[in-house]
Amino acid sequence: MSAATARRPLPAEALLGVDQVGLEARAAMLASRSIKREAKLFALDLAIRCTDLTSLEGADTPGRVATLCTKAMHPAPLDPTIPPVAAVCVYPALAAVARDHLRCSPVRVAAVATGFPGGQAPFEGRLAEARAAAAVADEIDMVIDRGAFLAGRYGQVADEIAAVKAAVGGRHLKVILETGELGGYDNVRRASWLAMAAGADFIKTSTGKIQPAATLPVAVVMMEAIRDFAWATGRIIGLKPAGGIRTARQAITYLVAVNEVLGDDWLTPERFRLGASSLLNDVLMQIAKEHSGGYQSPDDFSDA
Amino acid sequence: MATSPPTTSATPDAAPAPRPGGGHGAEDRRPAGGRFTYAPAPEATDHLRLRDRYELFIDGQFRPPAAGEHRLSINPATEEPLAEVAEAGPEDVERAVAAAARAFRSWSRLPGGRRGRYLFRLARLIQERQRELAVVESLDGGKPIRESRDVDIPLVAQHFFYHAGWADKLDHAFPGAPWRPLGVCGQVIPWNFPLMMLAWKIAPALATGNTVVLKPAETTPLTALLFAELCQQAGLPDGVVNVVTGGGPVGAQLVRAPGVAKVAFTGSTAVGKEIQRALAGSGKRLSLELGGKAAHVVFDDAPMDQAVEGVINGIYFNQGHVCCAGSRLLLQESMAEPFLRRLTRRMARLRVGDPLDKNTDVGAINSREQLGRITELVASGVAQGARLYQPPCELPSRGFWFPPSLFTDVAPSHRIAREEIFGPVLAVLTFRTPAEAVERANNTRYGLSAGVWTQSGARILWMSQRMRAGVVWANTYNQFDAAAPFGGFRESGFGREGGVQGLAAYVERG
Incomplete structure (x- = not known):
């Protein structure tokens, strides 16, 4: 851990376990909130502003990234009230393409790094990749070495995060815990504390390459850890659920949870992101439905 | 009438959102934070068909009380009247107990499987009308629809299903010795879980071959009266379930009625003590579920x-x-x-x-x-x-x-x-x-x-x-299940409801 945080012992409650039954019941209760009319429109608009529009395929091309950037800046070109998304998230090799297309827009460039998605490349390589990505991108989404974490080498995981944080300079660092591989909520809470103490600006659930990806209970555990960390250290950390978030309904549920667990101070792209590749059109369709009263054809919204 | 919750965040640490470094265009963003105020999301009530006036349910029929008196049941969230409900008098209680005693003769001799069929039918009717029952429960008692919809009514249906399953297997519940139903059960229930308490009382009583006269709480009688309609719909034989509404005196008359063989009461410790005193020496069976300070x-x-x-x-x-x-x-x-x-x-x-x-x-x-x-x-x-x-x-x-x-x-x-x-x-x-x-x-x-x-x-x-x-x-709280016996000791009462132990409160053994 970094010297700054190592001096301060963790509060006793940092390492408390999580009760699975109670947590999932709480998440189910949050998911049952009924969000209607103006509240729904507020949430849908916010969901767009908080979206990291993502493409992380081996088959990504400059052309595909260019299309993605256009969609990111103008999700619905015919509706001027629709805001741009928060960021476009791509592999480092294509970050420069995204940079070019987003040059005159508020949309930021995020690049995954450190041997995404497995995090199993030699550390020097992962570090070099992060450094290279940081030269182009505004935000770096790094993965932790889950193998090291599960083997109990917490110090190594923390040191690697701190090293990446130093290597990417002032870039905004999102640390992907890949919660689907951590084997339970207790570990999600531990990994969250570890990443935050080691220098993460955001903690992120998943790469999207592993099932299960983001789930509401996992996100709630991470929110509680973020709240506790803010109380213990005064540092504000953001949250990014990613992977498997495809519907407006899901996005609204995450926003409800943020609202009720962290509070509305976190309802901003500075503190909350949704990592998604196919969410945007469902959100647009729901907004159009709220305005017109009926659903439009999926073909009314551009693919990318 | 819906009130907004406190929208101010309770975070004492509310710090300004940090500006992530490195990006351009961050200044274009809207300021940190938004107010996520949930718009009203009222449960629909247009499917409700409440009558203006409800009479007593005695011997399979709704009948006006002998004295002709009624009282208003109001919505505690608005103080608006919901319906007029009959106020039973001593004569009415007597008639109800007599009807239950008549019905007991044939109901108690019915094969368990036949009684089970009626209970299954009631359970399914409750499920079919669960939205309506949940809305009435919330209107009459003030509880959030989320609870009446997700907790109360599902548990009510579960209780009837569970006891329907026991009705033809009671020899296995009480092995080794013969058992007999007790007779007419006088049941007095509170206002906090009106229909759920009704289910906890009526389902085991009926499964074991007893008949009942139920007195719901004066502030929350409506779902018990809707249940009476379900009994009619289910074709339950007349007099097996009777509902007498009214205030405390009605309950006092019911538990003292000579024709009652068993009294089951859920409510305050003070009233429970009074009932126990009144029943001393009467030979009536009694179970009490009273207060708590958990x-x-x-x-x-x-x-x-x-x-x-x-x-x-x-x-x-x-x-x-x-x-x-x-x-x-x-x-x-x-x-x-x-x-x-x-x-x-x-x-x-x-x-x-x-x-x-x-x-x-x-x-x-x-x-x-x-x-x-x-x-x-x-x-x-x-x-x-x-x-x-x-x-x-x-x-x-x-x-x-x-x-x-x-x-x-x-x-x-x-x-x-x-x-x-x-x-x-x-x-x-x-x-x-x-x-x-x-x-x-x-x-x-x-x-x-x-x-x-x-x-x-x-x-x-x-x-x-x-x-x-x-x-x-x-590591949990307020979990209920029809198969799990519930009840207290010391000044919280005696007797159990739910599970085999709950059935035992409604039979005589040996």
Whole structure:
């Protein structure tokens, strides 16, 4: 851990376990909130502003990234009230393409790094990749070495995060815990504390390459850890659920949870992101439905 | 009528959002934070067909009371009238008991499988009309629709299904000796879970071959009367279920009626004692489910956020109108401060208001009378020196409301630590060791329920063996199941409801 945080012992409650039954019941209760009319429109608009529009395929091309950037800046070109998304998230090799297309827009460039998605490349390589990505991108989404974490080498995981944080300079660092591989909520809470103490600006659930990806209970555990960390250290950390978030309904549920667990101070792209590749059109369709009263054809919204 | 919850964030640490470094265009973004205020989401009521006036349900028919008197049942959230409900007199109670006695002759001789069929039919009818029943339960009693929809009515249906299954297997419930139904059961139920208490009483009585005269609470009679309609719809033989509505005197007449063989009462300890005195020497069987002042014990190794949630559920569920409510929170001193910080913050997020709004967490207090009692006890807590916390929350101007409340600096001798408040009021005490936790938990006249939160399985067993309570919930609270016997001891009553033990309360053996 970094010297700054190592001096301060963790509060006793940092390492408390999580009760699975109670947590999932709480998440189910949050998911049952009924969000209607103006509240729904507020949430849908916010969901767009908080979206990291993502493409992380081996088959990504400059052309595909260019299309993605256009969609990111103008999700619905015919509706001027629709805001741009928060960021476009791509592999480092294509970050420069995204940079070019987003040059005159508020949309930021995020690049995954450190041997995404497995995090199993030699550390020097992962570090070099992060450094290279940081030269182009505004935000770096790094993965932790889950193998090291599960083997109990917490110090190594923390040191690697701190090293990446130093290597990417002032870039905004999102640390992907890949919660689907951590084997339970207790570990999600531990990994969250570890990443935050080691220098993460955001903690992120998943790469999207592993099932299960983001789930509401996992996100709630991470929110509680973020709240506790803010109380213990005064540092504000953001949250990014990613992977498997495809519907407006899901996005609204995450926003409800943020609202009720962290509070509305976190309802901003500075503190909350949704990592998604196919969410945007469902959100647009729901907004159009709220305005017109009926659903439009999926073909009314551009693919990318 | 819906009230907005406090929209101000309860984060004392609310720091300005940090500007992430490195990006351009961050200045274009909207300012940090937004107000996510949930729009009203009322449950539809247009499918309801409440009558203007409900009569007594006696011998399979709705009949006006002999004296012709009725009283209004009102919506406690608005004080608006819902329907006129008959006020039974002594003659009516007699007629109902006589009808039940006549019906007993054939109902008790019916093969168990046939009785089971009626109960299955009732269970399915309850499921079919669950939305309507949930809405009426919330309108008449003030409880949030989320609870009546997700907890009350599903449990009601489960209770009928469960006991329908027992009806033809009772020889296995009571092996080795013959058993007989008791006869006419006089059942008096409270206003906090009107239909659920009806199910807990009627389902086991009918499954075992008894017939019943039920007296619902005067403030919440409507779902019992809708249930009477379901009995008609199910073709239940006349007189097997009778419903007599009215105030306390009706219940007093019912339990004293000579034709009644068994009395089952759920309600206050004071009335329970009165019934027990009245029944002494009468030969009537009696089961009582009375008050409680449950200890909710949280150790310093507990999963904290889930324990907070459990404590919230334990005391603010159904506005605290729960006999097994976890109304005394015993916190291990070493984590009392971080726990209370989370608990008060969570309280500030509770949405108090329109019971029919799907997002409401805490609804209306059941009656003016109950509101007065809560108010008086809370005032005594303040006067005796305890420190009161209530989250900022705007209450509707009409109807009966009380904000979620919490007392710290509570001494075990304070009235708020000893008396059942039956409202959304939590008294917080601390302890140092497990032995002290047990001692404090048991320092009450009641013994209905208790809760314990710890990650140590061994400690859960140790605590549950020592806490004198009919139910001990571990790492959860307010879990109910038709198969699990529920009931208390000491001044919380005797007898069990649910499970095989619950059936035993309705048969004579040997």
